[in-house]
Amino acid sequence: DNNVKGMINIDHVVDVLFDKILExxxxxxxxxxxxxxxFLSGSAQISxxxxxxxxxxxxxxxxxxVAYPxxxxxxxKDKQDAKDPKHRTGFDKVTDGRHKYSRKIICCTNIAETSLTIDMIRFVIEGGHAKRATYDHSLRSKSLVESKVSLASARQRKGRAGRTAPGRCFYLxxxxxxxxxxxxxxxxxxPVDELILYSLNVCGESIDDLGLMDCPDQKEIIAAKERLSDLGLIEIGDGESVSLTEDGKIACALSSIEPQGVRMILSARAPEMYCLYRAIKFAVILSCEENIFFSRESGANEDELLPSHDLGDHFLALDYFEKYEKQKKNLKQDIKSRRLRKWCKKMGxxxxxxxxxxxxxxxxxxxxxKHDALAP
Structure with a gap:
């Protein structure tokens, strides 16, 4: 059991694949x-x-x-190629895909538990862990935590093997x-703030008025309404009725960005700020649940200088993202994807x-x- 400490051991996964299945x-x-x-935990592990x-x-x-993420x-398009049983060259053309004993290896997250059906799968390696987005309501903090999957998830994963023919599942x-x-x-x-915006946009009612079986605590809902009101995204009327403001409707359209990030974007439209596009990029980075950088592997040189930024990691991520934008702009369309993959790997x-x-x-x-909101 090489996963007893909670993190999936990638070297052990590769050994199981080659020694227990391929050989x-x-x-x-x-x-x-x-x-x-x-089944692995996240994009970094998969890569x-x-x-x-x-x-x-x-x-x-x-x-x-040949392995695919x-x-x-x-x-x-890459998802379709990964699922397509006829696509066997790899994204980087590592083989011609014509071998008689061709074996496609798909390294995936829990996206493949229930939402996708992949033909030709006869073997499953079950890592037993997944990254799950969690939210601490007291700290108002999102985190992407690697933890054990539930029994229900483990059963779903096992069921991916042999859906159309006998299969095998290897547990780690x-x-x-x-x-x-x-x-x-x-x-x-x-986050309750996001739930309230979503329910107002879709149902015209706050989440606490929908009679849900699972619902956040009432104190958290009240606090979230006050925050959204302070941000100018909702209006609290007589009798505690709640409605979206015009800025709130924009926040719903920008649902991938946290409410605070939306307010930052809308404030950045002011002529004296002149930084709307950069504010959008920064808000998207702040709202991203995944790290854009590879984690340092164990055994790496501890004396090696890691990139840093005087204003913190989020500004470091913004700098590297803008380097990526420049690199993408300078490449021709027909070679862009492969070159960008190599460039990203080189940059970590x-x-x-x-x-x-x-x-x-x-x-x-x-x-x-679309909402005519590029200017205040």
Missing amino acids: KFGKPSDFEPGDVLI VCVDKINSKAQKRNMPFV LYAQMPE YRSFAGMEEFDVPQILDT LIFYVVDRLQSTVDQCYKELK
């Missing part, structure tokens, strides 16, 4: 057809695992083995001890997270333009 069921005499689905699998396959002279932040843990029966309802791990950036940030920034700008 045992890959020989012509004992060959079992089918692809492999590996590292994909690189290690492809590298080890090349060293072992296994051109028929699959998680929510990826562009739709010895028992189900310590696992909750079910996941915490997502509504209880979501997670390509899909940064690329998703870029898409979100562009979408937010379009929404502001």
Whole structure:
């Protein structure tokens, strides 16, 4: 059990893949057809695992083995290629994909538990952990925490193997001890401010008026309404009735950005500020739940200087994001994706997270333009 401390050991995952699946069921005499689905915690782990699998396959002279990432932040085309049983070259063309014993390895998050069906999967490696967005209502702080999956999730993951033919599941843990029966309802791990804006936009009523089975505490709802009122996003009328202001409607359109970030963007439209586009980028970064940087691996040189910024990590992320923008602008369309992946890896950036940030920034700008809100 190499995952007893809570973090998935990527080297152990790769060893299980090669020793327990590719070697045992890959020989012509004992060959079992089918692809492999590996459940990991997040995009950073997945990127590292994909690189290690492809590298080890090349060293072992296994051109028929190719690994793909699959998680929510990826562009739709890359998701489709990862799921397509006929796409077997890898994103970086590591093989021609024509080998008789071709084996596609898909490294994924819990996106593949229920929302996707992937043909040809016959083997599952279940890591037992997932990153889940949590929210501390007392600190008003979001965090992306890696923790054990629930028993319900573990069963769903096992069920991915052999949906259309017999399959096998390899667990990276010895028992189900310590696992909750079910996941915490997502509504209880979501900022109440955002829930109120969403319910007002969709239903015309505040969340506490909807009679939900799972609902945040009333004290948290009252405090959230006061914050939204202070930000100018809602109006509290007589009898505690609540309605969206014009700025609140814009906040609903910019739902990927936290309410405080929306207020920053709207304030940045003032002529004397002259920083609207940069404010959008900064707000998107502040609202992003994932780190754009790869984590330092254990055994790395501790004396090696890490990048820093006098004003803190968020401004460091903004600097690197703007470097990414310049790099993307300077590349030709036909080679852009592959070159950007290599550039991000060299700079220590997670390509899909940064690329998703870029898409979100562009979408937010379009929404502001659509609502005629580029100027105050």
